[in-house]
Amino acid sequence: MFELFFYDFMQRSLLAAALVGALCSTIGVFVVLRGLAFMGAGTAHAAFAGVALGYLIGWPPLLLALLFGLATVWVTGWVEEKGRMKLDVSIGILYTATMALAILFIGLMKTYNAEVYGYLFGNVLAVTNEELLTIAGLSIVVIGAIVLFSKELYFIAFDQEMAEASGVPARRIFFLLLTLVALTVVISLKTVGGILVFAMILIPASTAYQLTHSLSTLTWYSIIIGVSCSVGGVLISSYWDIPSGPAIVLLATLLFFIAVLLSPKRQRQSLALN
Amino acid sequence: MRSVNSHPPPFIHFDHATFGFPGVVALEDISLEIQSGEFVGVIGPNGSGKTTLCRAVLGLMAPLKGHLRIFDCDCDELRCHHRAKIGYLPQKGVVDRNFPVTVLETVTMGRYGALGLFKRPGRKDREIAMESLAHVGMDMHKDTALGLLSGGQQQRVLIARALAQQPEVLLLDEPTTGLDITTQHNVVELVQHLHEELGLTVLLITHDINMIRSRVDRLVLLKTRLYAAGPPAEVLKPDILSQVYGKDLVITDKDVVIVEDYHHHH
Numbered sequence: 001m002f003e004l005f006f007y008d009f010m011q012r013s014l015l016a017a018a019l020v021g022a023l024c025s026t027i028g029v030f031v032v033l034r035g036l037a038f039m040g041a042g043t044a045h046a047a048f049a050g051v052a053l054g055y056l057i058g059w060p061p062l063l064l065a066l067l068f069g070l071a072t073v074w075v076t077g078w079v080e081e082k083g084r085m086k087l088d089v090s091i092g093i094l095y096t097a098t099m100a101l102a103i104l105f106i107g108l109m110k111t112y113n114a115e116v117y118g119y120l121f122g123n124v125l126a127v128t129n130e131e132l133l134t135i136a137g138l139s140i141v142v143i144g145a146i147v148l149f150s151k152e153l154y155f156i157a158f159d160q161e162m163a164e165a166s167g168v169p170a171r172r173i174f175f176l177l178l179t180l181v182a183l184t185v186v187i188s189l190k191t192v193g194g195i196l197v198f199a200m201i202l203i204p205a206s207t208a209y210q211l212t213h214s215l216s217t218l219t220w221y222s223i224i225i226g227v228s229c230s231v232g233g234v235l236i237s238s239y240w241d242i243p244s245g246p247a248i249v250l251l252a253t254l255l256f257f258i259a260v261l262l263s264p265k266r267q268r269q270s271l272a273l274n
Numbered sequence: 275m276r277s278v279n280s281h282p283p284p285f286i287h288f289d290h291a292t293f294g295f296p297g298v299v300a301l302e303d304i305s306l307e308i309q310s311g312e313f314v315g316v317i318g319p320n321g322s323g324k325t326t327l328c329r330a331v332l333g334l335m336a337p338l339k340g341h342l343r344i345f346d347c348d349c350d351e352l353r354c355h356h357r358a359k360i361g362y363l364p365q366k367g368v369v370d371r372n373f374p375v376t377v378l379e380t381v382t383m384g385r386y387g388a389l390g391l392f393k394r395p396g397r398k399d400r401e402i403a404m405e406s407l408a409h410v411g412m413d414m415h416k417d418t419a420l421g422l423l424s425g426g427q428q429q430r431v432l433i434a435r436a437l438a439q440q441p442e443v444l445l446l447d448e449p450t451t452g453l454d455i456t457t458q459h460n461v462v463e464l465v466q467h468l469h470e471e472l473g474l475t476v477l478l479i480t481h482d483i484n485m486i487r488s489r490v491d492r493l494v495l496l497k498t499r500l501y502a503a504g505p506p507a508e509v510l511k512p513d514i515l516s517q518v519y520g521k522d523l524v525i526t527d528k529d530v531v532i533v534e535d536y537h538h539h540h
Contacts, residue, residue, distance in 0.1 A: 167387030
């Protein structure tokens, strides 16, 4: 198995997987704590519609993915803030509408385009050097922003109104978080795909959530779990020749269920009930 | 009696202020001054605008009509920078019990507003957080998960979070809801103690008139409009109370005020 490490493509994909794993699991902490899981799933599908439109009209697919993703998070964020509609309703509508757009765009293409499906299912083993550089650059931007604003991000996740009442610019931080979610989805699209990217954001943080009661520990656990699952998933996928996206996500899911079973929170709760 | 002119300017000054959303008036024509060092209880039935008053004082809502001045800031345009000076305890149930955060992490959040963007909490901030925990008697629980504490202990920790802002005003929205009677008394006693020890101005919003009537300097009685504001003995008169509570009001021979709708909140 170890001879695999000497291939260029393998080194690239391991690096890409580790970066995407770290990125998704870091932003995932705030997505899970702020209760934005469903919004993220909607964003991933919207971004995929952007990719499809890009291929249809000959524009850079990732640019349109970003525009679609940002439009989705900002609209849903605005709806949540105004409280005009239940969030699950507004996301549910946007989610299916953007998926319909994606199917429409693909249908309008004159020929079958395998690359579009690459963005839907992801293929980390096919990552090129330029793509790796883009992933690395954008990851630094997103993780840098998270580090810079981490205390405010934690605070709005804990209680946005309390944060605002304490003099933290909570609204702006909330929209920053939404923007970072959209960026993360777009960065990860090529490696894990539009369908699975949200698992990468959601599962490591939710797994860590089972294991600790401290915010800082939660973040570190989430990153360790995210990176290990991504790297482990790529190794499994190349060793057994199975698709990389599902390998990563199923490995993370397995860890999640193990964490649920072993959760100290759960044990304490059942003790309290007895 | 001191002359009016010798008073320092009030901390909070509502001047014929109306709050709400277009088409919905939550508070109408409120004129009220709260002075530095006062302990004020805000009472009124459900839906009387108590929480709106709270949001206004926090600078989260601008008056539709009239003026609101807090410290030296006009809040007519929501550009106030006084927020860190008001320590706020939101209604219970707002905070997720399972949120993975320790007691010290929670209280340190009280420093974030004052720190501003980009700055990390340092040793000084941790000291202030620990001091705040000591004030509420929870310093020995600093590494415990917030979710594992009892309801009363959680309220203490959240009050410590407000104290960590080193506020001038403590604003408490229904701090005793959902707690058992003994714990309710302990929490209100703690608030009174903080008012006396730290000289904090306290604005306490509650359903429970009897819990606070002997402790506050003034009561403010709301039902969209301001019905009365003054010492408890002047406000808790049957004719005034019945204007607000109507047939829900029972006053026992021991002068205990019972408001029937109180139980609907549990």
